[in-house]
Amino acid sequence: MTGRRTSPSLASAEDPIVFVVDDDSSVRESLSSLFRSVGLRVEAFGSAHEFLQCKLPNVPSCLILDIRLPRLSGLDFQAELAKADIQIPVIFMTGHGDIPMTVRAMKAGAVDFLTKPFRDQDMLDAVTAAIERDRNSRDEAKVLSNLHELFATLTPRERQVMALVTTGLMNKQIAAEIGLAEITVKIHRGHIMRKMGAKSLPDLVRMAELLEIGPPSGQPQT
Amino acid sequence: MMREPTIKSWRSAEQWLLGSMALALGVVAGIWLLLGPTPMAAPHFAALALLIAALAASLILMGRVGRTRRQMEAMLQGRMSAEARATETLRNSEAQWKEVFEHNPVMYFMVDATGTVLSVNTFGAAQLGYSVSELLGKSVLRVFPAEEQRAAQSNVAVCLENIGQPHNWEICKVRKDGSALWVRENAKAVRRLDGRLIVLIACEDITERKQAENALRQSEMYLAEAQRLSRTGSFGWRIASGEVIWSEETFRMFGYDKAPSIKHATIFQRVHPDDRARVEQTIDRASRDGKDFAHGYRLLMPDGSVKHVHATARAVMGASGEVEFVGAVTDVTARKRAEMELHEAQATLAHVTRVTALGELAASIAHEVNQPLAAVVTNAAACRRWLDRKPPDLKEARGTLESIIKDGNRAGEVIQRVRALVNKAPDQKAVLNINDVINEVISLVQHELLNHRISLRLELSPALPLAVADRVQLQQVILNLVVNGIEAMQPVMDRPRELVIRTCQDDLGQIMVTVKDCGVGLAAENADRLFDAFFTTKSGGMGMGLSICRSIVGAHGGRLSASGNSGPGATFHFTLPLDQEGTP
Structure with a gap:
């Protein structure tokens, strides 16, 4: 047959x-x-x-x-x-x-x-x-593969910041966490939002979820 | 001898007379001479001559007398010895007759009107174990057994009523030692010179004949009984005269009254109308060829019942040098009925196993029906959608309709096949191609094969001759062998499960179907019992399948057998004889 x-x-x-x-x-x-x-x-x-x-x-x-x-x-x-x-x-x-x-x-x-x-x-x-x-x-x-592509354009520092941002930490806390000036965190954050094409913080959080960027390790993920 | 002396004596009397006359003349002449006639005269010479003649006559006469006397003496002596001889002869004769009477192997009795033995010969007495003196003066009844005494008395009475008339009869006597002696008695009553009535009886021993007769009667009785018990009658048929002689049992079988002989026309009347032409043909041929024959046919009895008989006849050369047939005809009705019942039982059993097998295949068969059904429904739905299109796609719609017809028919065929197997149809032998039968069966087990992950290899020889067989029965055989093969391969995990069905012609040109599996194979100890009824190696099996398959194949004139493979598994093959022209 x-x-x-x-x-x-x-x-x-x-x-x-x-x-x-x-x-x-x-x-x-x-x-x-x-x-x-x-x-x-x-x-x-x-x-x-x-x-x-x-x-x-x-x-x-x-x-x-x-x-x-x-x-x-x-x-x-x-x-x-x-x-x-x-x-x-x-x-x-x-x-x-x-x-x-x-x-x-x-x-x-x-x-x-x-x-x-x-x-x-x-x-x-x-x-x-x-x-x-x-x-x-x-x-x-x-969508996911797009996100992965966008995510790949982030610098390691930006990825680190993104992970912390999407866990809900404030800029000040992040600055303290990774030992940067608050203003620098703010700049990273702006780059992240632009590079990822996120319209808002909740949008970025959803992206992080899709990318399964976990906060506990605090390490940037690839 | 008696007349000779008489003649002689008559002659001598004549001679005496002549002699006396001569003597008298001589005396006269002598006297005349003495008276002294003239010597030398003529009368003298005449007288002298007379005298001489008288002397001569006297001499002759004397000699004659002497001879006559001797003759007389001799005659007298002869008569005396003849008398003695006659007496001797008479004595001898009497002794002989006595001998005959006493020892002739016939028993003689002389009895008086009351039955008292007046005389009996030695032989007669001895035959009965008595001496003569033991019987003389006794009642003759003592030599008869009690049950024959009345008959003996009446026999004597009959003789006495018809004096001088001979009578004879057969009767049993009893010896002194009690043993029986059969005799045939010839008797007659006579009146003696003294006026007394006596009965003379001569008896001849017929015990041997009687025994032979009894033995013959017994043997005839045994034969008749044996014929009756075996429901086999015998017959003889002289071709030249057309005369047929039947035994009692043959008459009984055909329902005719016993007669010395019977004609074929009468026999044919009893033969079932449907068989009559065939029987007449057989008989005609037998009478022409004079060769042994055997045939079976039915009898239609006056009460409407039907008997099955089988007749066998052997041609023998009769005493007159003509061929005649000697034969036996057996009533095989009971056997035929049993055969039919057996056949019916087998058919029922075959049907049951067939239905059981189909039951086991229910899922497979349902699938076989459901597939085309699903296709029909889907095609119909598709058809509607093609038609609903704007514009309708008629080409596609028609295509789906063609498929619907095809699939509907396919489902119908499957159902027909199943119905044929489920139906309890009578034998219907027809000319068929075995490959078609195999393909029909395969269509029912296709999914059973798939379910068990069995690959089927068909090696069907395209150029097979046709067989005459019952399609459904053959399907059952193949179905059974295939299902067995599937089951045998169920435990197989380490090798591909492959079932091979092959058709070919064997060395004898017969059709051979082979079903080969690579399953668990045949255990040597089971090989002999494989085809026995109720023998099974399966936990749920009835053990009828192969048994029925073998009887089905056997009924088709073929043979079903099994053998182990050189590798794993078993092979079943069966043969079918070819469709020979003229085979019913």
């Missing part, structure tokens, strides 16, 4: 993609048709192996997985993905879902668990939600 590609390429388009992995070609094709009918791009595979062979594009996507697959079961495949650090929302399908299976799938981070035959709307809702979730996490990841 080989996967049949139902859209011409995985190319650069920004549209979200739905990946389908099911060993049954009828099911694969019917899902392809359904997703295409609502304008979604679809990529279908007959096995987990084939899916892993392809290079995933950097667009919002989700994976629809049959829980019973030849050789590697859907649940094991989910674990494999996690191990390979492939972050993709997974929607499980099963012929006869049972509770332990569902629990295991959901605990492992499945977005949804649909029993065949499913209502088309349920499937589309699940896919929409999964893509939204992927889009969000992709956005978050983007």
Whole structure:
């Protein structure tokens, strides 16, 4: 059983993609048709192996997985993905879902668990939600990497100051803490706000949280 | 000898007469001579001549007399010795007759009207263990056993009523030592010179014949009983005369009254109408070829019941040099019924195990139905969405409809296959391709294989001849072997689980199906019992699967066997004979 590609390429388009992995070609094709009918791009595979062979594009996507697959079961495949650090929302399908299976799938981070035959709307809702979730996490990841880039422009001293500022210390306290003049702390602070693009102190605090800049060590983090 | 002396004596009397006349003439002549006729005269010479002639006649006569006397003496003597000889002969004859009477191997009795023995021969007495004197003057009844005495008395009475008429009968006597003696008695009553009525009886020992007869009767009785018990009748058939002779049991079997002989037309009347043409054909051929034959057919009895019989006949050369058949016909109704019941029981059992096996595969089968069903539902939803588009995408919609039809049919096929296996259908042998049967079964166990992470390798020979078989039964066999293989590989963790199904033709050209696993294999001690009913190595198994598989394959004229692999696992193979033309 080989996967049949139902859209011409995985190319650069920004549209979200739905990946389908099911060993049954009828099911694969019917899902392809359904997703295409609502304008979604679809990529279908007959096995987990084939899916892993392809290079995933950097667009919002989700994976629809049959829980019973030849050789590697859907649940094991989910674990494999996690191990390979492939972050993709997974929607499980099963012929006869049972509770332990569902629990295991959901605990492992499945977005949804649909029993065949499913209502088309349920499937589309699940896919929409999964893509939204992927889009969000992709956005978050983007924000974070931006922050990391900005953070990288700070001098070690500025990073040190930022860590202390975001813990809620006043300039005077910071000056005392690191042995600088209060005015110098103030200047650092101004540089930090500008370099990080923070509009306010709470904004900077949120950035620090995202960057996981911890105050206890007092050491600048990279 | 008697006439000769008479003739001689008659002749001598004549001679005597002539002699006497000559003598008388001589005497006359002498006297006349003495009276003195003239010598030398003619009368003198005549007288002289007469005298001489008389003398000569006297001499002759004397000689004749002497001879006659000797003859007479000799005759007398001869008559006396003949009388003595006759007396001797008579004495001898009497002794002989006495000998005959006493020792002829026939028992002679002479009894009077009251049954008292007047005379008995030595042989007769000895045969009964008595001496003659022990029986004389005694009632003859003492030589009869109590149960025969009345008959003996009435036999004597019958003789006495018809004097001079011979009578005969067979009766049992009793010896002095108590042993039985069968005799045939010829008897007749006669009136003696003194007016007394007596009965003369001659008895012949027929004990041996009687024993032979009894033995024959016994043997015939045993045979008849054996025929009845074994429900086997015998028959003889002379081709030339068309005469058929039946034993009692054959008559009973066919429900006809006993008759000396019977015609084939009568026999055919009893044969079931559906079998009649075939039976007539067999009989015709047998009468033409004169060769041994055997055939089975049904009888339709007057009460509407049906009997199954099987007849076997051997051609033998009769005494007249003509071929005749000697045969046996057996009522096999009970056996047929038992066979049918057994067959039915087997079918029921096969059905039960089939349904059980399907039950074990329920999840797999549900999946097989659910997959196309899910595809149908999804395609239908997609179709609606394609149609709802503005403008509707008819090409895509049509594509989904095609898929719906295909998947709907696929689900239907799965259900049909399951239904066929669940149905308790009677045997339906048809020409089929074994590879198709295998593929149908595989479609039901596909997910069972996936579930157990078993890879299936099909090596189906494309150029196989067709087989005549019952599709459902063969599916059951293959299903059973595949499920067994799957179960055998369940504990396997250290090697790939692979199941191989292969079809090919063996050396004899028969179709051979092989199912090979790499599971736990066969334990040597179980190999012999593998196909026994209720033998199982599985905790939840009933032990019927392989047993039924073997009987199914056997019923198809093939053979199911198992062997261990050189590597891990076991291999099961079964053969199917080819579809030969004319095979029903």
